Amino acid sequence: MNDRTCDATRLNGFLSGDITDQDERDLIRHLDACESCRADLEQQAADESQWKDAAALLVDRSSASGDTPTEPHQQTSLPHAVQNILDSLAPTDDPKSLGRIGCFEIVGVVGNGAMGVVVKAEDRALDRIVALKVMNPALASCGTARQRFAREAKAAAAVLHPNVIAIHGVSTTEALPYLVMPYVKGTSLQRRVKDNGPLPLPEILRLGSQIAAGLSAAHRQGLIHRDIKPSNIMLDDGVETAVITDFGLARTIDDATMTRTGVITGTPEYMSPEQARGDAIDFSSDMFSLGSVLYSLCTGFAPFRARTSYGVLRRITDDRPRPIREMNSEIPQWLCGLIEKLQAKAPDDRPSAHETHSLLENCLAHVSQPDQIQLPAELTELVRSGSQLFSRPYVTGGFVLMILTLLLLFAQPMLQFPQNDAGTNQFSLPPTAEAVTDDEHKVFRTLNLNFPRPDDPRSVVIDITRGFVEVTGHDRSDVVIEILYPPASTESKVADGLVTQFAPTFELDIDEKTNRITLDTYNNTYVLNLRVKVPKQVDLSLDTYLDGYLHAQGIAGTIHTHSQHCDIHLLDIYGSATAFSYNGNVKVSFLGVAEDAKLDFESYNGSIDVTLPAKTCATAAIAAGRGKFGSMFDLEPVDETSDARIALLSEESKESYQFRAINGGGIPIRIESAKGQISLRKRAGR
Amino acid sequence: MIPSPIMHEIPETRESLLLQVQDPSDRLAWEEFVEMYRPVIYRIAVARGLQHADALDLVQTVFIAIARSIGHWKKRDPSTRFRHWLRRVAKNATINAVTRRPPDQPLAASAVEELLSQIPESEHELESLVDLEYRRELFARAAEQVRVNVHPDTWAAFELTAVNGMSKEAAAAELGKSIGTIYAARSRVMKRLSAMVAELEGTDE
Numbered sequence: 001m002n003d004r005t006c007d008a009t010r011l012n013g014f015l016s017g018d019i020t021d022q023d024e025r026d027l028i029r030h031l032d033a034c035e036s037c038r039a040d041l042e043q044q045a046a047d048e049s050q051w052k053d054a055a056a057l058l059v060d061r062s063s064a065s066g067d068t069p070t071e072p073h074q075q076t077s078l079p080h081a082v083q084n085i086l087d088s089l090a091p092t093d094d095p096k097s098l099g100r101i102g103c104f105e106i107v108g109v110v111g112n113g114a115m116g117v118v119v120k121a122e123d124r125a126l127d128r129i130v131a132l133k134v135m136n137p138a139l140a141s142c143g144t145a146r147q148r149f150a151r152e153a154k155a156a157a158a159v160l161h162p163n164v165i166a167i168h169g170v171s172t173t174e175a176l177p178y179l180v181m182p183y184v185k186g187t188s189l190q191r192r193v194k195d196n197g198p199l200p201l202p203e204i205l206r207l208g209s210q211i212a213a214g215l216s217a218a219h220r221q222g223l224i225h226r227d228i229k230p231s232n233i234m235l236d237d238g239v240e241t242a243v244i245t246d247f248g249l250a251r252t253i254d255d256a257t258m259t260r261t262g263v264i265t266g267t268p269e270y271m272s273p274e275q276a277r278g279d280a281i282d283f284s285s286d287m288f289s290l291g292s293v294l295y296s297l298c299t300g301f302a303p304f305r306a307r308t309s310y311g312v313l314r315r316i317t318d319d320r321p322r323p324i325r326e327m328n329s330e331i332p333q334w335l336c337g338l339i340e341k342l343q344a345k346a347p348d349d350r351p352s353a354h355e356t357h358s359l360l361e362n363c364l365a366h367v368s369q370p371d372q373i374q375l376p377a378e379l380t381e382l383v384r385s386g387s388q389l390f391s392r393p394y395v396t397g398g399f400v401l402m403i404l405t406l407l408l409l410f411a412q413p414m415l416q417f418p419q420n421d422a423g424t425n426q427f428s429l430p431p432t433a434e435a436v437t438d439d440e441h442k443v444f445r446t447l448n449l450n451f452p453r454p455d456d457p458r459s460v461v462i463d464i465t466r467g468f469v470e471v472t473g474h475d476r477s478d479v480v481i482e483i484l485y486p487p488a489s490t491e492s493k494v495a496d497g498l499v500t501q502f503a504p505t506f507e508l509d510i511d512e513k514t515n516r517i518t519l520d521t522y523n524n525t526y527v528l529n530l531r532v533k534v535p536k537q538v539d540l541s542l543d544t545y546l547d548g549y550l551h552a553q554g555i556a557g558t559i560h561t562h563s564q565h566c567d568i569h570l571l572d573i574y575g576s577a578t579a580f581s582y583n584g585n586v587k588v589s590f591l592g593v594a595e596d597a598k599l600d601f602e603s604y605n606g607s608i609d610v611t612l613p614a615k616t617c618a619t620a621a622i623a624a625g626r627g628k629f630g631s632m633f634d635l636e637p638v639d640e641t642s643d644a645r646i647a648l649l650s651e652e653s654k655e656s657y658q659f660r661a662i663n664g665g666g667i668p669i670r671i672e673s674a675k676g677q678i679s680l681r682k683r684a685g686r
Numbered sequence: 687m688i689p690s691p692i693m694h695e696i697p698e699t700r701e702s703l704l705l706q707v708q709d710p711s712d713r714l715a716w717e718e719f720v721e722m723y724r725p726v727i728y729r730i731a732v733a734r735g736l737q738h739a740d741a742l743d744l745v746q747t748v749f750i751a752i753a754r755s756i757g758h759w760k761k762r763d764p765s766t767r768f769r770h771w772l773r774r775v776a777k778n779a780t781i782n783a784v785t786r787r788p789p790d791q792p793l794a795a796s797a798v799e800e801l802l803s804q805i806p807e808s809e810h811e812l813e814s815l816v817d818l819e820y821r822r823e824l825f826a827r828a829a830e831q832v833r834v835n836v837h838p839d840t841w842a843a844f845e846l847t848a849v850n851g852m853s854k855e856a857a858a859a860e861l862g863k864s865i866g867t868i869y870a871a872r873s874r875v876m877k878r879l880s881a882m883v884a885e886l887e888g889t890d891e
Binding site: 014015016017024027028029030031032033038041042044045046047050051053054055057058059 | 821849874
């Protein structure tokens with residue numbers, strides 16, 4: 001064999017490494033010249049489709065380096081999306097160009113968004129620089145996504161306004177659909193605030209009025225932007241005109257069919273409460289977002305911040321942002337008032353884009369010529385009528401009347417609810433001027449409540465967002481709920497110093513039919529501290545989210561507890577219990593277990609510690625994740641003749657979630673923790 | 687290993703979850719499966735708009751859901767292989783997790799059922815995204831295995847021409863090799879790569 005012969009066997013041998021070095025050298029020399037053997041070799045190595053797969057699937061590998069950027073999620077998406085686009089460009093003769101799309105020479109990458117990548121391009125025919133928004137190739141193969149892209153283009157092109165990005169053209173016929181837009185030379189509002197911090201007042205008013213004008217134009221076309229945030233507002237170089245870009249999520253009101261997955265797209269920090277909840281939205285959703293943008297221009301920060309996007313959403317729906325003037329005292333009260341109005345939780349309470357535009361414009365005129373031009377009457381009115389409102393930042397609009405009424409109701413320190421007071425009863429406790437006290441046991445208010453019927457099966461439900469709940473059994477038939485001041489130690493946990501006045505809101509329900517007392521609050525501004533006394537025989541249901549614990553002691557009944565981040569302690573209890581906490585520890589100790597009890601304890605990160613009475617016949621299904629499992633058990637061996645026995649199911653059985661009856665039954669127990677330690681033991685003695 | 691910054695941050699579930707997999711050959715499959723799917727689920731979650739921390743949580747949630755359901759898996763039909771079953775369950779769980787559940791919620795038993803249930807018709811788009819991300823991961827892993835076992839120039843000949851789209855002539859000039867060498871090298875790498883992909887995918891058995 002030599003370097004002149006075409007030989008398929010040799011190709012095959014080469015690929016599997018079965019030929020001599022000499023043959024290999026011959027083959028390589030042969031390949032230098034022989035086109036057909038090159039093709040054969042590649043064909044034998046892998047199908048054409050595999051070559052293509054390798055190219056497409058490995059292409060972002062080289063860009064995935066080991067350095068960790070500040071925003072890890074961009075690490076994976078940005079280079080990949082950008083690389084995808086760059087790889088699909090047509091070749092070009094121009095050495096300065098990265099490639100071509102249609103008649104455009106691509107000269108740089110500007111950024112990337114949800115749908116695709118924005119590149120800077122030269123329009124050779126018209127000799128101008130434009131920005132192309134090119135659809136991500138991964139999405140371009142999907143029909144729905146192409147439709148969405150085309151729709152976005154149509155929607156945005158319909159709005160002709162200096163404060164809304166213009167659409168020069170759109171191509172949806174090529175392999176990669178793209179939009180042609182003017183190239184805005186400048187920075188985004190986000191960059192501006194990040195680099196320079198809060199903007200001066202005239203700038204805020206000027207840019208705010210421009211954004212409102214752009215939104216007003218879009219809203220007139222029936223278009224909701226849905227994603228107003230500082231990074232979507234460009235500042236044109238030089239004149240610094242605000243231009244709203246990226247109608248990536250925008251859609252017309254009547255076109256509400258295509259994307260309703262409820263999945264968060266993009267940064268949720270500027271979302272409206274109705275968006276955060278996944279409810280239907282209208283134009284006023286953009287107004288809330290504009291309020292949040294103005295807030296960030298005044299303070300340098302987004303109004304609702306949290307570690308996770310879920311946390312952000314909760315704050316948007318439940319919290320009021322920290323007052324602007326606490327962070328930037330140069331912002332006048334009337335602007336804070338306007339921003340607060342834009343950020344009203346109820347969509348109908350927010351001013352329209354048109355109103356906001358003219359208000360801000362008039363404000364700007366007033367600020368530049370305070371002697372000649374008055375502040376808009378609406379704003380002076382807002383400040384005057386709301387002066388009390390503003391001084392009490394956590395009590396707004398609708399609540400004011402109710403609070404006045406309730407001030408009278410709560411004139412007496414002890415409140416006796418009538419025995420037959422059935423039905424829902426929302427109330428706010430009047431705010432006090434007192435600051436959070438150091439005295440952990442100081443009582444703020446006491447509620448004395450009676451069950452509709454004293455002896456029937458009765459239950460108490462307490463559902464709070466943040467705080468401490470301590471329930472103990474007493475020998476009386478009424479329920480006493482003491483609302484204590486938040487412990488000083490939790491003050492630091494109260495985000496951004498939100499507790500200046502303690503004025504929690506509750507919903508109280510005393511249901512005659514079910515003989516149940518329910519105390520409910522969804523206000524998470526305050527860390528609550530509840531000390532509750534209930535009759536010993538009662539069914540309990542306790543629910544909390546974070547910042548405290550759930551504690552019940554000396555109760556006989558069925559207890560259900562649930563928390564996200566708190567420890568749950570159920571001590572000296574009779575009856576049946578369940579406890580779920582995502583991050584908290586669970587500790588349960590029974591004095592007696594009901595015959596028909598179902599015991600169920602679960603935590604994700606926390607440990608679980610269960611103590612049963614000595615004479616318990618039970619079947620436990622235990623699942624431990626990373627925590628120790630097995631070694632912690634402090635159990636007597638299963639003894640057929642003993643009253644006290646527990647059988648563990650999970651170590652030897654895959655069917656750990658099926659309770660297996662042992663000698664006709666026993667109490668079923670399920671215990672599960674992904675990361676915590678599990679301990680199940682019996683009390684000593686018989 | 688692919689040098690990916692997310693790898694070490696994603697919570698290790700493997701050892702604990704292995705407790706529930708009894709058959710040693712299944713354990714190996716599970717181990718490979720977790721390695722493979724961890725970045726896949728993470729990327730899908732991020733592509734669907736979840737932030738870093740939430741995406742990590744979701745990865746964990748999906749693995750827990752799958753691990754919990756391992757008890758249900760039985761070799762009813764000898765042709766159903768554990769790794770195939772895992773792939774199907776993982777796909778369902780990932781899609782359901784990103785479309786149905788808010789993040790940061792404890793995983794109740796009913797939610798596990800829901801996570802593992804059938805994918806709704808409307809999610810075919812996402813389904814193909816999961817497939818795509820899975821194949822991307824598969825190829826990346828296979829490529830890494832191949833890369834460390836060949837001469838750097840051999841690898842470069844493949845990467846420059848087959849992946850980065852450089853012409854063979856330019857690659858030959860850049861690497862200082864003959865054009866025949868470039869063809870030989872890239873074909874040999876491709877051959878090994880596709881064999882490795884097949885092996886990782888389990889289609890070779």
